[in-house]
Amino acid sequence: MKTLRLTFESFRFAWQALQADLLRTILSLLGVTIGIFAIIAVFTVVDSLEASIRQSMSFVGDKVIYVAKWPWAFGGDYPWWKYFNRPSPTTRDFRQLQRLLTPENHRGIALFAARGGNTLKAGSNSLESIALQGVTFDYRLVSDVPVQEGRYFTPQEVEAARNVAVVGYDIAHSLYPNGSAVGREFQTHGRRFVIIGVMEREGKKLIDTPSNDTNCLLPLGAFTKIYALSTGGMGGAQGTIGIKGSDDDPGLLNLEAEVQGAMRTIRGLKPREEDDFALNRPEMLADAITKLFSVIGVAGALIGGLATLVGGFGIANIMFVSVKERTSLIGIQKSLGAKNYFILSQFLFEAVFLCLLGGAAGLFLVWLVTLIPQDSFRIFMTLNRIILGLGLSVLIGIISGIVPAVVAAMMDPVDAIRAK
Template identity: 60%
Template sequence: MVYLRLIYESFVFAMQALKSNLLRTILSLLGVTVGIFAIISVFTIVDSLERSIRQSMSFVGERIMYVERYPWIFSDGSNIPWWKFAQRPPATVREYKYLYENLENAEGVAIVARRGGNTFKHQNNSMSGIMLQGVSMDFNKVAEVPIEEGRYFTQQEVDGSRNVIIIGAEVAENLFPHSNPLGGDIRIRGQKFTVIGIMEKQGAGLFEGMPTNDKNAYVPYGAFGKMFASGPRGIQPVLMIKGKAEDAGLQNLEYEVKGKMRTIRGLKPYEEDNFAVNRSEMMADAISDMFGIIGFAGAIIGGFSILIGGFGIANIMFVSVKERTNIIGIQKSLGAKNFFILFQFLFESVFLSLIGGGVGILLVSLITFIPMGSLEIILTPGNILLGLGVSVVIGVLSGIIPAVIAAHLDPVIAIRSK
């Protein structure tokens, strides 16, 4: 009950301080408002950007390992010249089958070949700029193929290199505007393919040109080979391997893949790898590091504003102690303990800081209603709690010295003050 009374009295005194000099209080709290707005808006926008980029790059997948010629990040200290990477042999179907049959730490293994900028035709309709991918049977175990209508490939279709195709939503809308695409024919480079599946609509990504399932299409790997040459002088396929959830960091899978690839390529112990093993986590870590730096810079900028706001609240509290010195003396003469006076001013400081922080968070929430194209800004509960938490800390730091001074006033001297 004592603490509840303290909170209530602090609320009353804070409201009186607000009403007694409204302009002074607003100007003093403006620093906290601007600081909280700066920090939380930066964190909110950074979180939204990171979320949107991760969604746009969902094609990379989770727990997936890519075996190809070039590493994604040249930071292993090997100092290998670029022309040596260009001389590396591409992945082959033979290597895919070997890994498929021998890997123990993989949930799925697939071989994928890609070619962009394709033109699809159906009767009098055509569409350009489509990404066509030739995939093996277990591709849907490695990567997500969200089929809304129809089905995935059968083993017979993949083994027989049949001309069947799964298309994206935008491809279906453009080529079949007035009919159901399932069972329809699409011509690609003179080859006729039958539509067996339509993928869910994904929508535009954050960046223009980012791969999306809407302008994507899948065919069996053998059918892809009928249209495009593969190998060193043609399209170079990539081996995709999905690791198991219990394999933390995919370390076991990486060691196993490197060992199997060295074995099938006949590399001797003293010879360096002539392939690169890339993990999807590399890109995710790079994105997290980049946005971590941006968020840290934004927090420093907002911190200066909060610091100014803290000085403003401290100024209000010093003035409040001066104005209520006589009341403090009366309270102490009637038996009020030091901690009662201390908490009274401390709660008042925290309350004033929370007002400024709450207004800052309210301003951030208004940003979420501003349309920004494909970027959806979301104020998360975590950022709201962070803003309120920072406000409480600023209130405590700003009010602790005035509260201590008030708590240690001599009651006789305080009562005589004017």
């Protein structure tokens, strides 16, 4: 109870002191406000950028291992000549993996290939530079296929290589701007396809990555027929096998080891021969993004930290002035029995309260920034950043106010009363 009364009295004295000189209070707030705004704004933008980039790269899926010709690489020299003569995954590789892999270690396996630069026509409407992607039935388990209208392929449609398609939002609304596109036809490469599903709209992305909005999914057999392919071929497109991992396999270590062994068996590789395939994982991309934004976050923290330090010096200066102006009052309080800890807490609470007001103002400005409409990515402020901003404000208040508060608490009451 005594602690609560002391806290209440300290805040009351702090509020009265801040109201006594409103202009000085506002000027003191500016330093902390700018500092907290700078550091939280940097972290907020970095968080928003990272989230937007990760969303832009969501097409690679989660907990998936991709068997491909080319390994993924991020930065540095890429020895492409080592991988140029590797064979691309084929239908035979896919069928053999389906037979060899343990069902308990994966949730689905799919073969897919894509080719861009295609033209789609429906009546007088046409679209150019569209990506056609041939997929097997389990592709929806490996990659997200958010069908908004209509449906996905059936196993019979995929096995029979029927001329059906699941198209992106932009394709559907460009070919058929009036009414639903489901059940209607389009032509490409002299063949007619029936639209059985339309995917949800993704909208603009921060970086240019494959988008479902301009993607056209076909059964793999229908995709290969378009280019008059031989058995197992991909018509110049490089096939990729995606295997969705199980939740019971953390890190997908068991699945990766099994896939590597199975592919070496399928390719007939000797024990000393290197793999002639690559096993790519989305975690590789996630790690690269995390490292990049860790560096950006450190740089932003340094910039914001300097601004906050300047605000802290301003608060300390104001607190010393406040102690000087209230020296006589401090002497009177101590002569009436006020303890040192009460005087100390009074000025310390004043500094913390002042910094909290400044920090709250800085957070409010950051929140206003998040309201600015953005086409490519959305800026958002998380609860963690709000807590960080308020926590920094309290820390700045304690550091800035502790020395003036100690000076005030240690004053001799007689000397303090005589001070002018």
